Amino acid sequence: MRVGVCSSGGHLSTLRLRDIAAAGRHHEALDLFRHALRHSEPFLSISSILPSAILSAAALSLSPAAAQLHSLALKSGLLPADPFVLTALLSAYSRLRLLPLACRLFDEVPSSAAPTSAFNALISGHALAPVSSPAVLALFCRMRREAVPFDDVTLLALLPAAPPAAIPPLHGVALRAALASVSSVSNCLLSCYSRVGAVDFARQLFDEMPDHRKDLISWNAMISCYAQNGLAHQVLDLFDTMEHSASVEPDAVTLNGVLSSCAYLGAHSIGRKIENYISQKPSFDSNTHLKNALISLHVRCGDLARARKIFDEMPQRTIVSWTAMIAGYGMHGHGEEALRLFDKMIEVGIRPDGIAMVSVLSACSHGGMADKGMWYFSSMKTAYGVVPSREHYACVVDLLGRAGQLKEAWELIESMPVEPDGPIWGALLGACKIHKNVELAELAFEHVIELEPTNVGYYVLLSNIYSDAGRLDGVARVRAIMRQRGLKKGPGCSYVDYKGKVHLFMADDHSHPQAKNIYEMVLRLEAMVKNDSEIYGNKRKENLPLTGFHSEKLAIAFGLLNTEAGAEIVVIKNLRVCEDCHQFMKMVSQVPLLLQMRLWSGHMKLGQRFLWKPVLSVPHTVVDVQKLDVVFLEIDSLLEHIYTKYVSEVLAHQVFGMRNVGASLSSVNRRHSSVRWLLSIDSASCCLRVRTYSHDLLEQEGRGAVPAVSMPAALCLPIWTLFSNRVAAASR
Template identity: 35%
Template sequence: MRNTLDIRTVANRYAAQLQLCCSQRSTSYCIARTIHAHMIASGFKPRGHILNRLMDIYCKSSNIAYALHLFNKIPEPDIVARTTLIAAYSTAGNLKLAQEVFGGTPLSTRDTVFYNAMITAYSHNNDGHAAIELFRDMRRDDFRPDNYTFTSVLGALALIVEDEKYCQQMHCAVLKSGTVFVTSVLNALISAYVKCTSSPLASSSLLMGAAKKLFDEMPKKDELTWTTMITGYVRNNDLDAAREILDGVTENIGVAWNAMISGYVHHGFIHEALEMFRRMHLKGIQHDGFTYTSVISACANAGLFKHGKQMHAFILKTEEKHEPEFSLSVNNALVSLYGKCGKVEEAREIFNKMLIRDLISWNAILSAYVNLGRIVEAKSFFKEMPERNLLTWTVMISGLAQNGFGEEGLKLFNQMRIEGFEPCDYAFAGAITSCAMLGALEHGRQLHAQLVKLGHDSSLSAGNALITMYARCGIVEAANCVFLTMPCLDSVSWNAMIAALGQHGHGLQAIELFEQMLKEDIVPDRITFLTILSACSHAGLVKEGHRYFNSMRGCYNITPGEDHYARLIDLLVRAGKFSEANDVIESMPFEPGAPIWEALLAGCRIHGNMDLGIQAAERLFELMPQHDGTYVLLSNMYATAGRQNDVAKVRKLMRDRGIKKEPGCSWIEVESKVHVFLVDDTVHPEVQAVYNYLEQLVLEMRKLGYVPDTKFVLHDMEEAQKESVLYTHSEKLAVVFGIMKLPLGATIRVFKNLRICGDCHNAFKFMSKVVGREIVVRDGKRFHHFRNGECSCGNYCSILQIHKCFGYQSGALRKAILHDACCSLQLMTSWAVVCNVWYLELQYIKPGETAIELAERIWDIISVRAGLKKVPWDGYLNYSRHSPKHRDRSNKSFP
């Protein structure tokens, strides 16, 4: 009897110690291990209730191996031990072992708590269907569900709801059980109604109405009740209703305010979110890490750096001591704030001082480097990262693509897949953008096929990237096909398609699409107007471009930026409207920057406006003294005017300032491999064969009237040498290589880093006729489609006006105008010569040459360039062509 009492006393003592141990969360495992060791050393053999407590502590400390060891030592484990083990396996995510324990437990020993544990296990592991089915089994086996049962099963229901009837059925079950007045159960039911609203088959208004009715009838509400209702309305875009719920909160419930602030941030109401924080502070409601994180994120997303910095100072002042988890979330938000606002050094300083970092911290710094275009630092930081997730790879791939490192972006995309990461639609979008930059059409098509195979073909970001890729690879029809088949469109989609049409010279179609966009109630943004102005510029649609520019402020409250003014200037000067362009520059609300003067200089180069061109170049030398493009344009303008001394001065200035012209580079994709050619290339393994074939083509082209235009050779050398130099241009080599290697009849698509040279442009017209193929060239400005001797950019006419030429010594003026498809040009005076050649250089009177001889020489050039028959000079230009179709049209136009 005494021994029995002693054993019971010892057992009670151990039980009390273990009970006390449970309250010491941080050290419970170590204390329990010590108590357990003492039991073994003293020879004490614990009974079930003590072993159950030990198991519970081990399970809650994630030491399932010890718990299982104890479980196996129990001769006949009771229902408490089995329930504890199921909960442990559930926490560890091992649903299979939990099912084995449940299935191995006789029905006669089970109870409601045991079922609750298994239902909770299914719910926590996102297997809602299994949880609901087990709940039905439980009721069929005559086990009465309690509050915890309904809380767990309603949580599972929220995972799988497809129709409001499921919520209604569970609502009826709650009413029948008598738990209708239990706050935790009603909270779970409201949560199920709220989450069901995300189902496309459900009526969100009916569900939120049912949730609101429950909410109003609840006798007692806790902070979860208020927060769930606010979150529900936020998820359903009803911020006014959410705010009404918050206004009804009688207690200072911080999480409810956090939910409202988060809702405002999520829907872009940044100032409302900041105002909510201010009111929260005035009411004395306690802030937490979630509050600060939401407000800082709001400032970061809106670019409100000043407000974000004030919040940072407020946190430093008021939160002297806080938990590490608080510091991590807030510091991550601060790193994102400084990074998104371009303060990467400050972001890095916060990052370096963080005692605890996670992947979010690393990704925030990486994104900051990428967004600022600091790719070298981004690549270095990427290599330092201790771990990477899909977001890491996606940010880096997109950053490389958007900053001109397309080849590296594709390599990284492949490396990501090798390391076992399945790309998301954003990663695909980054890789497709790389293909767009490189002109890698076949690779882009392969990515498109993979995108469809993986089910990402409905992705908005990937679809937008595909539009740009196909357009930049020269197939605007494929871009349009993607655009038309996308399930949903945003402003980026419309902008991409408008830009595609404009780049390919389809200005009128671009305008039609823009007008359709307006009819679809899509509000144009700043990018939209950049694309439509560019389209108008390429097509010479001056009136339309002016109208769209004026509508920015008048109709859409968009203040034009310098980039918009630059597009307008480009539009005007391309059309020769220098007076109007000058008026626009003088009316600008800010000092003209480099883009304005670049557009003006380019127009002056086209039309030979020397005085204004020199003025624009001088301003560019002040603003961008190291930019090679200015020197090249000015040099070309001098060369075209025959001012070789000035050409030499510009070249000397470049040498003195250490400025080197960017070398011309062209590339073409053949059999999924990109072949690159440089000017005067000797590196490509097949370059000699290319030169030989080019010689043969030139012979055939000369038969059709092609004459190399040596005006585009700026060096002073013999004519024969100048012709040889023209044959070494990179775009010619790339096109000829494509003709040699691509299947008969296949379109030749070549990409160049600089603007196409005038002689190459003319040569490709003849070349397309000789080989019977379409040649597509993308240069630094636009696309050129050469078909049967014509180019898509030929919407402009070039007019050489030699009015009063007898006394005119400074040369012929060139002016670009737009003409219709029927060539309805008004014939000018007897000293006018009209042609439809875009790249026709200025002609100047040579020493000893009369004005009549100048006119005859110009007419000889036009006859070759435009395909016009040579006719006797009779004071008027008789307009005729080889084609009977054109002859009929000209007879109608010039009776």
């Protein structure tokens, strides 16, 4: 589109050109510039329209046009005297990645003639380079030497490209120049401190900012700082503060950071609240990035059904959406479903990338599908164009290791076309732990500590391998090496999300308000496990773990104390779960109908996650047994029916024989029969008063114990719920 210019309208042409260029209509701006050159009077001020034309050429990546405009500026005598033309050319060459030309042009300018804007343009150009250049700081130092004033634009260009050690001094420079109070500079400093991991400095700066200067960018910068440094708990606390005290509304960036932290901590209830908030905002509800974050949240919190529902309802799915859902199925052990979804992704025309293939291989590993995993690995380059990387090799080593094919895993490492890294040797070391191969573990350990000498996890893993093999000398040797190198195992902690708050537990920690009840519950769980071991044989009794009050146990106890029957408890551990605690969890999950456990573990930086679903609650009401007659009468017939159906009619006649021959049971006999039944359904959850009374009654009556029975959990939950409700009603 051509735009005419009146010969007497030079000023009008300048304004129109600037407005058109500022609006992003760069082709039109260049057309207007050419038209102005051809039709305007000879004395039209070209210096007023040339900067806009130069920047439009750069925006369109027209390097030849920028060079022509540079020549025009030289012919017109505008260089190096005109600061606007000089700055525009420096910015254009920087944007076009022609930094040598920009430097040459800048060097042609006398030191006294280079304005602040020219320095800013060249600093920005160096900052845009793929690799941070020391020239950035050198230019700023030159500004200071030559007394060229700097402004907030200078700092905004300089800070992101500065090395970590330069951030605090530059912060001091900003304070002395009274520029740290500028919101954009403060926000930039927050981001820089986040980048270098200086969280305390960032929070101090954030707290020192007046509330009226904390805009959305400030809150997002601080939330991102916590999120990027793994401080998910602080993210949620800050978001809560933002909701209740700030005058700004969260945007998609805010919610993405918070959702990732919810996923990290397993804070499912908080994530669901944010999901509801998103659903009420049309602009958010259609945001693919937020939908992907929600899928990751539900996947990591174990709610695969909700994650799949969001996935299925997405109008447009990216490769990230597919990968998140595939990875979710894989980490939860649904390998077949993960592969079906992967095949569907291929059918709809989504080409997998390297991350998607990692999810597929990991799903095969966790699903015990070694053959399928090897097929995908061998065909990923020819079928999908994905060249195997170290991460893929690590997955395959883990795949073979879990399947017990340690020799094949070793041979794969030996034949790799690239040098194996730490995770690859670590995967082999982990496989040696599973299959108790001490010799190969020592070899893998030698390689892995050469690559990652400060990774404490590998030392602990080898120590555990020695411990399992009874090699106490090896355990002592590993600990001695750790002491020599100043390495310490980080404290383990477990998280539980309850009523929108994440509760943190550490081993032997008594700081929680419910600590007394929590520790009592742990002791009760251990007693139940011990009792169950005695019932079912010496093998499990011998394996009874004596691990003290580890964080996992405290978290589980807290969840049981504070949740209703049927509620799901998500316990997240930041480190690998020790073998004894894992064994304890397995044994607790096998106590008749007390807990149903699903374990999910895998190649995740977030560590292992355990999902516990209590089937039965623990009533605390002490009820006079005389009030329970009606309760037992109601339940007794149901118990007889179940006993007949799921055990045998013969035993049913023995247990309920008095009634079956027409005799009427006394209320006492009916009571203790039902109580014994309920104790068979849940060996410890019945309140102590009723349990003790029932044993007293049995002794008084001289009757033997009612035979225990195993029945489907689906039937036990309704029975126990009915019993609990009736007991509660009788106690009121």
